[in-house]
Amino acid sequence: MISIHNIAKRYRTDEVETTALNGLSLEVKPGEFVAIMGPSGCGKSTLLNILGLLDEADGGQFLLDGIDVSRYNENRRAELRMEKIGFVFQNFNLIDELTVYENVELPLLYNGIKAGERKKRVEYVLDKVQIMHRRNHYPTQLSGGQQQRVAVARAVINQPAIILADEPTGNLDSQNGNEVMQLLTELNESGTTIVMVTHSEHDARFSHRIVRMLDGQTVAESVLV
Amino acid sequence: MIKNYLKIALRGLAKHRSSSLINILGLSVGMAVALLIGLWINYEYAYDRFLPDYDRVYRLKRHYTLDRVYTSNAISLPLVDLFKNDIPGIQYAAEADWGGSAHSLVVGDKKLYLEGTFVGADFLKIFQFPVIRGNAETALSSPNTIILTASTAEALFGEVNPVGQSIRFDNQQLLTVSGIVEDPPANSTLQFHYLIPFTFMAQNMDYVRQACTDWGMNGFTLFVRLAPQISYEEIAPKIENLLTQNSPKTRDTKQKLSMQAMQNWHLYGKYENGKAVGGYIEYIRIFGLIGFLVLLIACINFINLATARSSHRAKEVGVRKAIGSKRKHLIFQFLTESFFLTSCSFGIALLMVYLALIPFNSLLGSQITMPFRSPSFWLIMVAYISITALIAGSRPAFYLSSFNAVQVLKGALRGERSAVMGRKILIVLQFSCSVALIISTFVIYRQLQHVKDRPTGYDQNRLIMSDWSEDISRNYQALSDELLKSGLIESVARSSSSATNITFFSNIDDWAGKQPGSLSLEVAAITISSSYFETLGMQIKSGRNFRDQLESDANSIILNEAAVEKLNLKEPVGQTITWFENQPATIVGVVENAILGSPFRPVEPTVFTPKGFYASILYRLAPQVKTQEALTQLAPIFERYNPSYPFEYEFVDQAYAQKFQLEVIISKLSGLFAALAIFVSCLGLFGLAAYLAEQRRKEIGIRKILGASAAQIWVLLSRDFLLLVLISCLAAIPIAVYFLENWLEQYNYRITMSPWIFLIASTLAILIAVITVSLQTIRAGKTPPVKSLRTD
Incomplete structure (x- = not known):
């Protein structure tokens, strides 16, 4: 599903150059649930952004479903994101001016799905994440856990093959965190590939495999199932 | 998807109410100003274009060379037959008098004193004013007939059909009504209340009979309609030298003919060197530019506030x-928002313009309306909204959509530096326009005051003038005696010109000391009675006044100082000159200069003569009498000696003030637009200052904890803005000077632009900007630091 080889990423400011990824390689199989762990600044989020085609690597190869997407332009990357990838962020990143329903509906609008089909799919997903009763509320009217459930609903609405989750429970209490992790597990069980960045050993245990990073490289892997 | 964009836009507007209000209000004002000016420009361009075949209608122009090339509409009558018969390609030609002279029309006990025109038989074939009654083909064919406009007909005859009815004209002839035409609209160059066949003039007025064969009597106009498919370029070479070919005496002044198309009459009235070089069109261009600038200033507010608030939208862009x-998609989304906001502003602008049209029309004397029912108006408005939305929305759309998703989702906004520089440049652009408009307002106002304060050389106080008539001509002595006897009037005189307009010009051909080969001097010629100078309060500088007995002074003239100076006469009194058809005349006196024509031009060299025709009676109220009472008592005296005319009069000071009408309008409009420009600019500054203070809230809190005073915070937040306004002032000055020098050039009597004007305008702009910014920055300075830090 995902295959990266020798990926490098450096950030430059006027005076400082920081190496975020330093020749990193990783394989993720279809249907796999991979957790990426490591100390702050080790390059976890950078890796996730590159996997999500939000950022470009400075070197190396990135194969998605066997196709080299490293040199894709922004328009093709946007299309791929829409078709194949769903994102879940630590700080939810919902649009405050849109209701729960409208936030979840947004990817379908970009995908050109007709109104009737949209309604059906949004209601189905909202029901699945148990937030249907708050469909007309705005994000600021919801608790953190509820907001993250909406974010998960939005991530899966286009039925992506991959979900990339960046510390999905980082802003949640343990009960809400568990609920979100349960949701991700269910998605994975239904066939969605998940790559999750996390600081939490507890959350990582929901995955099949834990990849540990340090200074932009993978340093250890442990298979849980 | 558009529904989704609009939802976001609407909710964003509601969430950020104050900045939305600033955006919408500023854009509404900008759009209203541009729309109002646009409607006015459209109105001015539509002048004379309401008539069918207007593009084939021309007016003859005569060019003659004295010290420079002069251009005049005045032509001589022998040309008329040439144009009617001898020039192929000309379908119709009609002569006309100068127009604008008033005559009395009496039906029963109804007396009107109205302006009309004497016109040739083909006039209505050239100018196809809609004929309500009568036959356009024949209505002007017999001399003792009259065509009335609908309003004149109603005033004289009420509901009765006037065709075939008689009207007593100037208490002398009976004219039969041969037709009714619609009133000329306000944007018609030709204005009249009635038309009388030119043949009537030729039959009843000696000078017209004489003029029919005299190539030198240029007191008429000629209108022409070209045959279909004939261009002016084909006609031009055939007419150019008609005068010099037919009249040897026109060769001295190298007289040439050309024609001006009707659609250019209103906008291109100014001729230089025989060519139309401008006129009213210059005001159209200037105000067109002002309209665009005010709109641009409003769009800049939109751009600046949108880019300044970009961090609010950054997360959305990332998501x-x-x-x-x-x-x-994002560019389209932000442009949709801009289009939505512009449409809201347009709605408000439309309402503002609708309300402003009444005072605007009354200021300009125009009849501008909103063409709500015209599909082309709405099409243009859609284009107007779209273009405005693009100007206002493009920069924010391209800027916001360029954000890197990773960075904005992380909360780090890159590229702020270039946005800040862009904002600063736009603020400088805004304020440069505003300051240039303020400077222009000051200069226009000062120029107006300068000319208004110019000494006129005579006393306008309580001086009144009324038009001359045949009856006054017959009864002048008795009328004048009775006026003086009444005690209401302290002095009375008659003259061939009113006190504020010179209507007749002639040439002085020879004088003592004239250099051989030098040209004649064009002078104003005014026929006056001996009481004229006393009545107007003009001082005789040397020599004497005319005697009461005309016979003994038949060949005497009095010059004004300007004429003496032009002729370069050292001892003028007693010298003889040759003027007006080679007549010798002796200078008996020199009178001081007085502005009897345009107050913007140098005093015309003038010859006063006791011989000729009269057009005005001038009289000054006695000092002790009350004006209104005097006028009430004067009416029956005038009616007794001038029975077929209503008593009509004009105060000289009011007639003189009319001369500044255009300048007063320009001054008021530039003041209004400058005020709106600075208002809209400050609105933007206000919004920006609020936003930047909010953005620097944490910094302000820390600085205050470290001991910064409220004043220091004020300086910190205000100085950047003030520096920008200062730069704007420096940028505005050369731009304003360039435009204003061009504008002032048209006036011979004008101010020089002193540095004080620039200093005052700049200080004013800076002061307004300081107050605007301070409204926000003082508040930021006073906020307790704990609050700033806690809420961060």
């Missing part, structure tokens, strides 16, 4: 990109 939005 949309993460879930698959392409950049073009």
Whole structure:
């Protein structure tokens, strides 16, 4: 599903150059649930952004479903994101001016799905994440856990093959965190590939495999199932 | 998808109410100003274009060379037959008098004193004013007939059909009504209340009979309609030298003919060197530019506030990109928002213009309306909204959509530095326009005051003038005696010109000391009675006044100082000159200069003569009498000696003030637009200052904890803005000077622009900007630091 080889990423400011990824390689199989762990600044989020085609690597190869997407332009990357990838962020990143329903509906609008089909799919997903009763509320009217459930609903609405989750429970209490992790597990069980960045050993245990990073490289892997 | 964009836009507007209000209000004012000016420009361009075949109608122009090339509409009558018969390609030609002279029309006990025109038989074939009654083909064919406009007909005859009825004209002839035409609209160059066949003039007025064969009597106009498919370029060479070919005496002044198309009469009235070089069109261009600038200033507010608030939208951009939005979708989204906001502003602008039209029309004397029912108006308005939305929305759309998703989702906004520089440049652009408009307002106002304060050389106080008539001509002595006897009037005189307009010009051909080969001097010629100078309060500088007995002074003239100076006469009194058809005349006196024509031009060299025709009676109220009472008592005296005319009069000071009408309008409009420009600019500054103070809230809090005073915070937040306004002032000055020098050039009597004007205008702009910014920055300075830090 995902295959990266020798990926490098450096950030430059006027005076400082920081190496975020330093020749990193990783394989993720279809249907796999991979957790990426490591100390702050080790390059976890950078890796996730590159996997999500939000950022470009400075070197190396990135194969998605066997196709080299490293040199894709922004328009093709946007299309791929829409078709194949769903994102879940630590700080939810919902649009405050849109209701729960409208936030979840947004990817379908970009995908050109007709109104009737949209309604059906949004209601189905909202029901699945148990937030249907708050469909007309705005994000600021919801608790953190509820907001993250909406974010998960939005991530899966286009039925992506991959979900990339960046510390999905980082802003949640343990009960809400568990609920979100349960949701991700269910998605994975239904066939969605998940790559999750996390600081939490507890959350990582929901995955099949834990990849540990340090200074932009993978340093250890442990298979849980 | 558009529904989704509009939802976001609407909710964003509601969430950020104050900045939305600033955006919408500023854009509404900008759009209203541009729309109002646009409607006015459209009105001015539509002048004379309401008539069918207007593009085939021309007016003859005569060019003659004295010290420079002069251009005049005045032509001589022998040309008329040439144009009617001898020039192929000319379908119709009609002569006309100068127009604008008033005559009395009496039906029963109804007396009107109205302006009309004497016109040739083909006039209505050239100018196809809609004929309500009568036959356009024949209505002007017999001399003792009259065509009335609908309003004149109603005033004289009420509901009765006037065709075939008689009207007593100037208490002398009976004219039969041969037709009714619609009133000329306000944007018609030709204005009249009635038309009388030119043949009537030729039959009843000696000078017209004489003029029919005299190539030198240029007191008429000629209108022409070209045959279909004939261009002016084909006609021009055939007419150019008609005068010099037919009249040897026109060769001295190298007289040439050309024609001006009707659609250019109103806008291109100014001729230089025999060519139309401008006129009213210059005001159209200037105000067109002002309209665009005020709109641009409003668009800049939109751009600046949108880019300044970009951090509020950054997360949304990041999220949309993460879930698959392409950049073009985002650009389209932000342009949709701009279009939505512009449409809201347009609605408000439309209402503002609708309300402003009444005072605007009364200021300009125009009849501008909103063409709500015209589909082309709405099409143009859609284009107007779209273009405005593009100007206002493009920069924010391209800027916001360029955000990197990863960075904005992380909360780090890159590229702020270039946005800040862009904002600063736009603020300088805004304030440069505003300051240039303020400077222009000051200069226009000062020029107006300068000319108004110019000494006129005579006393306008309580001086009144009325038009001359045949009856007054017959009864002048008795009328004048009775006026003086009444005690209401302290002095009375008659003259061939009113006190504020010179209507007749002639040439002085020879004088003592004239250099051989030098040209004649064109002078104003005014026929006066001996009481004229006393009545107007003009001082005789040397020599004497005319005697009461005309016979003994038949060949005497009095010059004004300007004429003496032009002729370069050292001892003028007693010298003889040759003027007006080679007549010798002796200078018996020199009178001081007085502005009897345009107050913007140098005093015309003038010859006063006791011989000729009269057009005005001038009289000054006695000092002790009350004006209104005097006028009430004067009416029966005038009616007794001038029975077929209503008593009509004009105060000289009011007639003189009319001369500044255009300048007063320009001054008021530039003041209004400058005020609106600075208002809209400050609105933007206000919004920006509020936003930047909010953005620097944490910094302000820390600085205050470290001991910064409220004043220091005020300086910190205000100085950047003030520096920009200062730069704007420096940029505005050369731009304003360039335009204003061009504008002032048209006036011979004008101010020089002193540095004080620039200093005052700049200080004013800076002061307004300081107050605007301070409204926000003082508040930021006073906020307790704990609050700033806690809420961060």
